[in-house]
Amino acid sequence: MDFSLSPEIRELRDRTRQFIAEQVIPLENDERQSSHGPSEALRRELVARARTAGLLTPHASREMGGLGLSHVAKAAVFEEAGYSWLGPTALNIHAPDEGNIHLMEEVATLAHKERWLRPQVAGHIRSCFAMTEPSPGAGADPSMLATTAVRDGDDYLINGLKWFITGAEGADYAIVMARMEDGSATMFLTDMDRPGITLERSMDAMDSCFTGGHGVLRFDNLRIPATDVLGEIGKGFRYAQVRLAPARLTHCMRWLGQARRAHDAALAYTRRRQAFGKPLAEHEGVGFMLADNDMDLHTARLHIWHTAWLLDQGEKCNFESSRAKVVCSEAEWRVVDRSVQMLGGSGVTSESPVMRIFTDMRAFRIYDGPSEVHRWSMARKLVHLAEKAEAAQ
Amino acid sequence: MDFSLSPEIRELRDRTRQFIAEQVIPLENDERQSSHGPSEALRRELVARARTAGLLTPHASREMGGLGLSHVAKAAVFEEAGYSWLGPTALNIHAPDEGNIHLMEEVATLAHKERWLRPQVAGHIRSCFAMTEPSPGAGADPSMLATTAVRDGDDYLINGLKWFITGAEGADYAIVMARMEDGSATMFLTDMDRPGITLERSMDAMDSCFTGGHGVLRFDNLRIPATDVLGEIGKGFRYAQVRLAPARLTHCMRWLGQARRAHDAALAYTRRRQAFGKPLAEHEGVGFMLADNDMDLHTARLHIWHTAWLLDQGEKCNFESSRAKVVCSEAEWRVVDRSVQMLGGSGVTSESPVMRIFTDMRAFRIYDGPSEVHRWSMARKLVHLAEKAEAAQ
């Protein structure tokens, strides 16, 4: 057993920390941001800075232009990037591009990679992942997928409505999940400027950290050539798992950075602010919250490290990534909520960065599977394993 | 013991419920709102509707133009008004005016009442309460009051900086808390359009339900005639208690309405939205959240009723209103957080009203004394009572 990071990872982590502190945090109050995230201009400036620093798209393979980070290395670097809400955009490791890049590496053909993945890794284009649908379509239960793909000559015709499509506004290409006539699901690749794709609106969300916000996309007889199927026909749900297990974990990593930022802000504030004769931090009630924050942060970090290491060993980690997602999303949320409480009025206004972290993070307990769905899938797995163990005796 | 409401209160409660449903909720998406709350124009329209419905400023005395509600009656009516975030503004029972009206009734002279209270009760003017200060001034610990009042002839000169002054923008008059040369505190009344008062800025807050937002006010040699002292010199802290005990409780009432609204939205959604073969509400994990919501709502209501009844008996209720404030702010928050979770994506976007309730309500666990300060003051009281009981034996 060994909890140390290699010198290479430590160097990269420290360099990322410095980059975030010096190159990214100073831009946090830049006006080129809206409730739908940083503007494309701001994104390009951030990406340019990361490129200069040699930190761009570090999780992509070296072949495609990245640094080929292991999952454990990502754990170290992404936490640092997440310390600023602009950090993931700067490093090109924000959702959904981070996960899409991973999926494209695993599944896409060379031609698809050259066309879409290489410029994406270079920070020139962005993507979205069109899976979630409004009721009665696929929400927490992906099997309810309602968008259809029907063969038409050498093409497929896609029809359906998607929402909560993160990054939709301004995305250059999309991965679209659709139901086949036989009930299976397939992923399709398409440029976003094609006839039949309409961005109906961008949703008004509690968070504002995702470039391109969350869009509602309508597909009306969107025509996609059969050559632009991603991977194989009918393997959509399987690829969704390929994408999801690590994607869940990278959310945990980035938000760990944000949670640590909130904790640091609360710690600094409570050391300074006096009440009832001494600094807040010297009040036991406040001190207990600081200690609880530290415990939650470390718990999240340990789950991330362990799951990342398992992924590096080639494990699928469906169970472990579910577990890490629930543990981290809840622990990190508690940290941010406590930090707001310690900051008092400053925590519920823009006087501190924590208000923003609070509203940005709430949805993390919901997307990529709400806690309830993960708990249930974990329970079934625990029962299943017990049955197998019993049968083996 | 009797938990029933009188026919008069029930009638008023039902009428308020109907008024909110028919006259107020339809205005919730009115564009005359910003992150600093409803505009003055929208406020006037809402107030006009309440006036027509005979529901305006119901807690004010009949002498001043209100309905002279008891605390128990307020519990019933304010919960209904709180069902919409515009409801308290409509009924003229929003913070801080609601508490200021109560304080003015208790302490102000007839002349002050005619000048400021009567038009306020009629919904024509608004007020603010200038107590809270940035570090190192008075925050959770009011004894750190840093704004000074110095006698100058027949006047007092006020100097200092205040923030989190709810309703400051557009307020017609202010109650200003300042420290005297002997260390005691005094409340002063002043029109807001006087020289020496500067609204430096409106703060960017997580909530957006308070008319006039939360302002930063600077007093530079603000001159207030001695005749405009509110009540008596040196009794500022005592009056703050007079204001606070019921004001805490009315927050509990109004937010109970908002929490019930969130629960109702979650219940409606989970009955309709299918996942994994049945409506969400038929999943045990979701059903448990619905049951927990009901328990928390009822717990909050019972604490409100009990404390309101004690206030009606003439009790001061410093302890009981602290307790009710902690219990309600935490129980109501859990309801809203659970409702967001049940609503999934809809809960973290404007697809449902609950996202807004979530961001509006977070500060409730902080203002009027954070939970931690109330817990500590409760603990000291419990120890003190035990000492007294022991000494009596």
Place this chain on the structure above:
Amino acid sequence: MDFSLSPEIRELRDRTRQFIAEQVIPLENDERQSSHGPSEALRRELVARARTAGLLTPHASREMGGLGLSHVAKAAVFEEAGYSWLGPTALNIHAPDEGNIHLMEEVATLAHKERWLRPQVAGHIRSCFAMTEPSPGAGADPSMLATTAVRDGDDYLINGLKWFITGAEGADYAIVMARMEDGSATMFLTDMDRPGITLERSMDAMDSCFTGGHGVLRFDNLRIPATDVLGEIGKGFRYAQVRLAPARLTHCMRWLGQARRAHDAALAYTRRRQAFGKPLAEHEGVGFMLADNDMDLHTARLHIWHTAWLLDQGEKCNFESSRAKVVCSEAEWRVVDRSVQMLGGSGVTSESPVMRIFTDMRAFRIYDGPSEVHRWSMARKLVHLAEKAEAAQ
């Protein structure tokens, strides 16, 4: 609305408090107790004291020899009795006799009442309630009832196995729940010294406050004359509800007394015990626990009062008694757990009475329906009410 108690109830409450302090607590360390509760000799001494004090079986009707207390009056008196773990036995209001007395009053014939109820109210005999069965019989799900009753001439023959039958050892009569050939359930009355009844063993339980412990009873062709059916054939499940709604609530009342006792012990200890330069109670972390205890105690009390009042109005309160049961069992448990924590080593040894309260109370979150069953039944009711309300529009 009125939270005051009538002078009669207050007098009875105060007298009970004094009786417990002076006549019952001094017997708490009496050696005539085992892990299966107080011995019959100790029970008789306690009952004799309550009889002398005019406090015996106060919830029974005046006709049967009780004081005919309302549910609200019971709330006040039972909490006081519960302050000592011997108090309910002394007042003859312990489970299951308290609930059995209530059921017998509601359903039994005059002849049954004279034979069993009158001597029970007088404290001369005890009873048990034989419903719960080991797997695969009726546990949390009463519909799984496996004990059978088959008509045989003028009698019924009962066969089956029951466990967790509180008070079985030493009980004089039993109410037996059995399944009829048509699937319905019936309650039967029987003396315990009849052929066909075997007390297989008394279970080794965490609690030790129930006279007669918890027994395993086997019925082998137990013959019960048809005249000893309790109420009507086939109405067993309905009567179980008649018994349960108030019985759940009286558990809440008695355990509230125990929880208050634990809190009082913790408060006394933390005022006295020094650590790190001051009494424990002056440490914020401890003070917060004292405040939380007070909040939980008051929450439990308010739910009890409200539900008791509804029962007094003639409401069935299936929903409300479920809610009160969950809220009280969990809030009172938190109080006891926190009190153990504040007492430190004394809390986990017999140095304080709280260790015993802790082990006695844990099962309360399980019996009379575990929290999970009540939450689920509440959820279904909330959904049902919402459907009805929607249909009515």
Place this chain on the structure above:
Amino acid sequence: MDFSLSPEIRELRDRTRQFIAEQVIPLENDERQSSHGPSEALRRELVARARTAGLLTPHASREMGGLGLSHVAKAAVFEEAGYSWLGPTALNIHAPDEGNIHLMEEVATLAHKERWLRPQVAGHIRSCFAMTEPSPGAGADPSMLATTAVRDGDDYLINGLKWFITGAEGADYAIVMARMEDGSATMFLTDMDRPGITLERSMDAMDSCFTGGHGVLRFDNLRIPATDVLGEIGKGFRYAQVRLAPARLTHCMRWLGQARRAHDAALAYTRRRQAFGKPLAEHEGVGFMLADNDMDLHTARLHIWHTAWLLDQGEKCNFESSRAKVVCSEAEWRVVDRSVQMLGGSGVTSESPVMRIFTDMRAFRIYDGPSEVHRWSMARKLVHLAEKAEAAQ
């Protein structure tokens, strides 16, 4: 980073698991146990079995007769041993002997080791650690140490009262903590059969897993030669830290085994027991508890592993062992409490082993420093580190 265990540790872990299953659990209902733990005869039988299996005192150095396990290896082995409440006694790794052996290895002279440590490692003798005192002595706050040591010729005379001295009854030697005339503290070694040592009584505790129970020891002019000072005069508090940091962690390891046992019992039961038409485990509400158990178990395990690894790197881990102690004691407790709830009636009776685990484990949140003391010491460290970091900038 590497989460794998070496083949040697895995082999030892698996062998321990098998030993516990085959050699220890079958003795769990052996009658040679009381509320003060296993009898000496049972202990000797268990130790003999572990000796035969080559698993005795594995944490002791090879020089002294142990297996010289690293902290990480202990994490793996002790969790397995803890799966049965008799396991730690069998492997001679129970408290307080486990920690005393560690302390003796670190501090004792060769002569002391030959006299006391070697036979202890061989399982022939037992020890106790006499530090905790009743009020107003040293409880959670060790600085309140009241037992005195006064020089008298070549000896020291010890006077004072100790309680909660685990293993006192039947111990062969004791490590006694006493205050010197200059206010410093010293540890002394003494055989237990010396004049001046009185075991006043064994305390009646909630747990019954510790051999020798918890005793009250009185020292009346206990004479200890200066040569039997453990280590150096005046270093008592420092040695207490040497002992405590790893001792806290081994508690976490052993109790993790017990918590896993409780979870396994609940999982087996809920897979089997039907209610409302399906096995309990297929109810979402129950499934969520199973998932929460798994998360808590894994969180505890990760904290243990990480801290053990740091100890193996030579770190002192005062902060980290405090953190692990709070996290593990609370997470493992939640697992056991949930398991009781899932087991229903079986969980609160001896029908399952979980009732006993529940009562055995409650004190873990209190001894070796209650959660509150650790949280506060963590908070001070966090503030201190922040101050240092700020000063360094």
